Every structure is written in structure tokens, then in C-alpha cells.
Amino acid sequence: KAGVTQTPRYLIKTRGQQVTLSCSPISGHRSVSWYQQTPGQGLQFLFEYFSETQRNKGNFPGRFSGRQFSNSRSEMNVSTLELGDSALYLCASSVQGRDGYTFGSGTRLTVV
């Protein structure tokens, strides 16, 4: 059974640009969540999607957005990149979101 797939694995962007990250959940998983991991702030919840609807959102500025498609695949977009957005972005999927998540290997974003 394939795991959670995130693409790309590594990304380097310039301040002010925008970026889109992709996540393919485990087949049959309808809940997809995104987390940001940094050395200073640790793991922080960005948002959760279920059946194409955002049903939970963390405390991040509006520059961070996401969406989910009918096949449960999800994308996360960050506009007007700042140096502080450099982080490992992790996607996680679950059947419904209550019994634990399976994480992908993450996308390492570096903003220069």
C-alpha cells in the first residue's frame, strides 16, 4: 500500500515568490492535514481538509492557503514568501482524522 507522497522533496525559492506543494494521501484516506516544522516553533498545524472542504485551520496568515481535490489529493500554496517561511512542510492523511495520521516525508522549502 503506497504511503503519503509529497512533491517536490526540496525547493528553493526567492523572497516574494509563491510556491505550491503537493500531497497525495493514502488511497481511501479523505482527511489531509498540513503542518509546518521549524527548529524554533516545532510542529505547527496549518489546516485540514476533508472531502474537499477545509474544516480546521491553524493560526497562520492568509498567505498560506490550500485546497483538496475530488480524489483527495491536496495542494498547499504560500504567496509572497518570506525568509521565515523556510521550513519542512509535512502532509498527513487519515481515514477520517480522529485515529491518527500517516505522514509523508515532507517538502523542505528554503526561501533565500
Place this chain on the structure above:
Amino acid sequence: GNSVTQMEGPVTLSEEAFLTINCTYTATGYPSLFWYVQYPGEGLQLLLKATKADDKGSNKGFEATYRKETTSFHLEKGSVQVSDSAVYFCALSERGQAGTALIFGKGTTLSVSS
């Protein structure tokens, strides 16, 4: 708000030593509790979970018991191996909500030497 507090690391042990990583939480409602492990350059792997008070989660020799009276979920292993070297995260999620978010502790780095 909800929060998770883990013991500060790093924790350095010799192979076959006993491991305890403390985790306490603050939450409203009835959270599920998790331990995740992260190896260098990788994402998080679910190590074990417990969904209600007095449940014991176990996997690969690791155990943790959901203690509601002390709001704790300490991770233990009787005999660690070099391959257990990683960062361990305690986390909770609120049960009963339509949407779910995991709240993580800061993580504890474990280093095991042979």
C-alpha cells in the same frame, strides 16, 4: 488552550538501557494521545496511540499508558537499541470535533550508543 509538554533533551543512553520520556498534556474534552518518531531527513511515523483513559499503547517494545488523573502519557522502553536514535514527539488530538488537529510537544532527541 490545549498543549503538550515533553521533557527536554537530548537524552543519551547506552544500548540496552531503560528509556523514559515524560509527556504531560493540557486539554479540554477527551483527547487521543500519540507518540510519533522522526528519523533524520524523514517525516513522522506513528509509534503508538491511546484513545481513552487507562489505555496502553505499545509497538516495537515501546509502551505508553494514558493517565487521565496525572494528564500524562510517558513513553518507555525496557532495552533501547542504537536504531532507536531519533526524535520523539508526543501529541494529542481532540476527539469529538468535526475537524482534527494534532498538537505536538517540542520533541525529545534520543541518542543511543553501542
